[in-house]
Amino acid sequence: MATDPADLLRQRGIQVTAQRLAVLRAVSGQPHITADAVAEAVRVEIGAISLQSVYDALGVLVGEGLIRRIQPAGSPARYEDRVGDNHHHLICRVCGRVVDVDCAVGSAPCLAAADDGGYEIDEAEVAYWGRCPDCLAQSPAGPEGPALRKRIPRAK
Ligand SMILES: [Zn+2]
Numbered sequence: 001m002a003t004d005p006a007d008l009l010r011q012r013g014i015q016v017t018a019q020r021l022a023v024l025r026a027v028s029g030q031p032h033i034t035a036d037a038v039a040e041a042v043r044v045e046i047g048a049i050s051l052q053s054v055y056d057a058l059g060v061l062v063g064e065g066l067i068r069r070i071q072p073a074g075s076p077a078r079y080e081d082r083v084g085d086n087h088h089h090l091i092c093r094v095c096g097r098v099v100d101v102d103c104a105v106g107s108a109p110c111l112a113a114a115d116d117g118g119y120e121i122d123e124a125e126v127a128y129w130g131r132c133p134d135c136l137a138q139s140p141a142g143p144e145g146p147a148l149r150k151r152i153p154r155a156k
């Protein structure tokens with residue numbers, strides 16, 4: 001992103017604070033970052049910040065459309081600064097890695113639902129679930145594919 005983050009905030013009429021800038025930078029630097037990871041990155045940059053302040057800043061930035069929040073099932077919310085193109089995500093069931101994938105065909109055809117039920121649709125969130133190449137390499141798909149959830153270590 002070539003634009004200065006402080007300018008981005010000002011353009012939207014958002015008060016520029018060190019915390020908001022640091023949060024925005026953390027999200028730009030690591031797409032699909034979790035709030036916990038944002039807090040860690042921000043602490044490195046500007047020192048102590050509460051998780052609540054991180055959530056507050058994330059909420060403001062999401063509300064103004066500067067970042068996008070995605071929440072894959074069973075995963076903490078993740079944030080990214082690639083907004084406005086309605087792209088989708090590949091999510092690994094094993095390690096949780098998330099990568100971007102462009103809309104299935106053309107610019108945003110999935111916004112044209114087969115039956116919109118009279119809704120005015122402005123977003124379609126598609127998640128492709130599976131195993132990432134690294135996890136596939138570690139355990140070649142066997143006939144017992146559906147049992148792969150057992151591989152996730154149980155929390156004690
Ligand atoms: Zn993986």
Ligand SMILES: [Zn+2]
Pocket residue numbers: 031032080082087088089099100
């Ligand atoms: Zn993304």
